[in-house]
Amino acid sequence: MWKVPAKLLAQLGDELSAWGVALAALVAGGLLTGALAIATQTFYKQQLRQRFELLAGERYSRIAERFEEQEQRLDGLRRFFSYSNEVTPSEFAGFARPLLRRTQAFSWAPRVEGSQRVAFERASSERLQMPYGIRDRSADGTWQPAAARDLYYPILYTQATSQQPQPIGFDLRGQPLRAATLARALSPGSMAVSAPLDMLNVEPGYSRGLLIVAPVFSEPATEGAVPRGYVMALLSLRQLINESLPTEADDDLVVRIYDLSSGGAHEVLFDSGNQPAALSLVSSELLHLADHHFQLDIRPSVDFLQANRSSAVAVVGIFGGLLSLLLATLLYSLFSQRQRALGLVARRTAELRVSEQSLRETHNQLRSVLDAATQVAIIATSLKGVVSTFNAGAERMLGYSAGEALGHLTLEDLVQPEELHRRAHTLSLRYGREIGAGQAMFAETVREGGTQPVDWTLVRKDGSHLLANMLVTTVLDEQGLWVGYLAICIDVTERRRVHEALAARDRLLEKLSAEVPGGIYQYRLDADGHSCFPYASQGLHDIYEVDLALLREDATVVFQRIHPDDLERVRQSVRYSAEHLTPWREEYRVCLPRAGLRWVRGEATPEIGEHACTLWHGYLTDISDLKRVEEELRALSVTDALTGIHNRRYFQDRLGSELERARRDGLALAVIMLDIDHFKRINDQYGHAVGDLVLRTLCQRIGQRLRRTDVFCRLGGEEFMVLCPGSDAEQARLLALKLWHGVREVPVEGVGRVTASFGVAGWRDGEGADALLLRADAGVYAAKMAGRDRVEGELP
Incomplete structure (x- = not known):
């Protein structure tokens, strides 16, 4: 009641x-x-x-x-x-x-x-x-x-x-x-x-x-x-x-x-x-x-x-x-439904006991199957991680007997603690909640379509370590409820050692290639004409501005970067090196999307590869700075430092080539020599700085009145020479008159009007360079003797 x-x-x-x-x-x-x-x-x-x-x-x-x-x-x-x-x-x-x-x-x-x-x-x-x-x-x-x-x-x-x-x-x-x-x-x-x-x-x-x-x-x-x-x-x-x-x-x-x-x-x-x-x-x-x-x-x-x-x-x-x-x-x-939840838990507990009895009955059958896998460790655990199955492969791999492991060890005891805590910390950050060390091995076991194996460092009974690839899955009962976990482990220590050796070799190669100026490469040319770069260091990307992954498939984009004027020469040198197996060496220009025009030098040694292909091993380096220095030195060697026009050396070389062309093709050729009047007096009266200004001003005025084909040079001091290819003596005299007016018509600041004496000479058949210059110099002398500030035509 x-x-x-x-x-x-x-x-x-x-x-x-x-x-x-x-x-x-x-x-x-x-x-x-x-x-x-x-x-x-x-x-x-x-x-x-x-x-x-x-x-x-x-x-x-x-x-x-x-x-x-x-x-x-x-x-x-x-x-x-x-x-x-x-x-x-x-x-x-x-x-x-x-x-x-x-x-x-x-x-x-x-x-x-x-x-x-x-x-x-x-x-x-x-x-x-x-x-x-x-x-x-x-x-x-x-x-x-x-x-x-x-x-x-x-x-x-x-x-x-x-x-x-x-x-x-x-x-x-x-x-x-x-x-x-x-x-x-x-x-x-x-x-x-x-x-x-x-x-x-x-x-x-x-x-x-x-x-x-x-x-x-x-x-x-x-x-x-x-x-x-x-x-x-x-x-x-x-x-x-x-x-x-x-x-x-x-x-x-x-x-x-x-x-x-x-x-x-x-x-x-x-x-x-x-x-x-x-x-x-x-x-x-x-x-x-x-x-x-x-x-x-x-x-x-x-x-x-x-x-x-x-x-x-x-x-x-x-x-x-x-x-x-x-x-x-x-x-x-939630609290109001507590009683109903307790009843549900009691029913589920009874069902689990029935499932447990069924599992015991099948345990002996499974044990014989598991012990047959001697190269693979198969370990089953309860929901709390306590080992309930430990096959012969696990005994051989970890050194524990089944009696030592069953009911005494957990799967957590078999994993290196530092690694387990590190994985737990990573999972906690990923999921935004605290994941314990014991849960780290099972946190990702349930996924749609299964789970992926993960490498773990296992600890043997003697304390030594073993690298294993472990796949952890859930064990379900007839109603689909979790009753435990199953871990399958494969020893991958040797495989990891091989992979690490290969990775170390690749890192060493990358470091060495990074220290080499330019790029190191392997170039392959197949018998059907297809070519690619099986290996290319990072330096090749800087030289050609091309994705290295693309080069491993096809080298066509490299030849598209080569300057059109150099492309055929480079292709011929590659073909010749392939046919005769001789070292390949070339200097050529490349046109890059960002860096523009650059110079490249390449060297490689060929050898015969598989399937009748040719393999070159070599390097490429950017020599744009070297080419620019060479060009600057060449320009300085033929340029007068004060006036910026050509110097005596350039004039002599150009006169020789123009004389040769005039003899060969029967063309006219003339020269105009001029000398600034009283230049020493200008230097003495106004100083050498003003004298230099006079020289630069005169060069500027004369340069503005010359044709594109005329060559204007400074012989030294106040003496200048104009080489007129394709002009005879009369045409040169008319040009000299125009230059004479250009020099004297505008005063030089700080000095006043500056004049010059001009002499003209036309080349005669059979005449050498010295004779031609001597007659032009005689014209200048005649102009000075006649009072300076004049043009003296060709003398007989």
């Missing part, structure tokens, strides 16, 4: 237990969701800080680079003046104008002593072709002649981005702020930056800026020397910072630059103007420009905060709550 109340009480207890577990899961899920939300918010703030620091660091680097760029440009302008004795307005404009990017103006202010003022103003007016005077600017902004001083630094040249008139003649020493800046830059290589000032004649939006000055000394600078003058740059930080950077509407950063030269409150030299975000993020850096320091403050803008908003916290809260509720519902369902 107590059975019914006890059953109801058990059901009531199970129901209360299910509700308790569900409530505990809901509370734990809520706490975990809260923790995740807090962690997500912390991570978001950390990520926001990292993004800001990355943007601020990049912005600081760009601004610092622009400051350094301004110093380098001003230093380049200083060197330009230091190494020039005199700079004209056009030369200054040509050098300074390209430097004006992000700079308001570049200027030059020379040093003028008070006693030199009048002469300097007169000379500057002539040079600038406009009235020029040294001026001061009054407090009301009007210009007036500068007061008398012992020393002036007036602006002489200027180049500016503004279209407004520039303050030419403005004396820097007449304004205290600019004079103080000059006083800080008195040593060679120094620079000084002024305090913030209002720049003159600059667009209103850029008028507030900085003045950078650099002293210019005569080279070489001596100790105690005074500057020849100052080169200057006017900078507007608004122009310098804003150009090529994000606009105010798109900028994620708020940028301010403060001048640190003033005491107390520092002046803001630049403000990006966008609204800062309400974040406690700020990056302060120190900027350096010459001898001046500025503070750079960077804060995130409202756009930065909007671009980096995150809804992760809300998502975590919503999904965490839903998951907690779902988990509580699932646990309630």
